[in-house]
């Protein structure tokens with residue numbers, strides 16, 4: 001009995017040590033799995049809250065694949081902030097302007113028949129200036145607009161696109177894709193690539209290059225460039241020009257090389273730009289009603 005009562009405190013002490021050990025092991029495994037999930041699952045990598053996996057814009061990839069020393073540290077200087085007072089309209093005028101702008105944009109259609117009639121170069125410069133006002137992650141402006149007016153280069157672009165698109169339609173993309181596109185009456189023949197006075201190819205810069213050769217991370221580059229493309233489409237509509245937002249599959253690398261763009265640039269869109277051909281037609285599509293696209297809470 002005396003022995004048992006002597007040993008009880010020893011048992012209790014051992015039990016406490018065992019419980020503490022189990023608790024500690026559990027805590028450390030929880031914290032390491034939380035760390036993994038916040039860093040996108042990569043072992044040992046620090047958390048990168050700006051990297052949204054849905055965006056798939058190479059922000060993360062470009063940061064991981066390269067040596068730390070290749071990357072510039074930017075934006076450490078304190079920027080002066082200046083007063084900003086954009087113009088403000090009386091409510092009646094606001095309403096009028098909102099209707100007018102909607103009416104203008106509602107006339108926009110993708111046009112695949114483009115007239116060769118020349119378009120003033122200065123107009124193109126200005127629509128691209130307008131596109132360049134888009135917001136961009138950390139003010140990186142990760143876009144390059146390549147404007148092609150040269151007939152020979154336009155034709156080379158057509159050859160690349162038609163060759164790849166023929167494979168897309170006949171083999172690569174499968175029956176469902178071809179079936180879904182049938183009502184638009186599109187195929188791999190892209191005459192507009194020759195006839196449009198300008199082809200605008202929009203490249204996203206997956207990272208930037210500093211004057212000293214170091215790389216600069218372009219956060220959210222794909223979404224930034226997409227916003228810029230939206231502004232470009234609106235600016236074209238504003239001056240009465242037409243285009244079709246085309247995304248020629250599997251042509252990006254060849255077009256990048258043809259246009260001598262660097263490896264950090266990836267083709268996002270190819271826009272043939274001009275006046276509509278006099279006999280242009282468009283598919284008779286209608287847009288969704290406001291209630292189908294807006295949820296008001």
Ligand SMILES: Cc1cc2nc3c(=O)[nH]c(=O)nc-3n(C[C@H](O)[C@H](O)[C@H](O)COP(=O)(O)O)c2cc1C
Nearest residue numbers: 108109110111112184186244245246247248282285
């Ligand atoms: C992301 C995106 C990619 C597109 N890619 C192509 C394309 O490669 N070729 C094409 O002829 N049209 C393309 N289109 C145009 C769509 O077919 C067109 O926008 C759609 O049919 C709606 O017609 P609308 O632009 O006249 O309203 C694309 C549109 C979007 C938004």
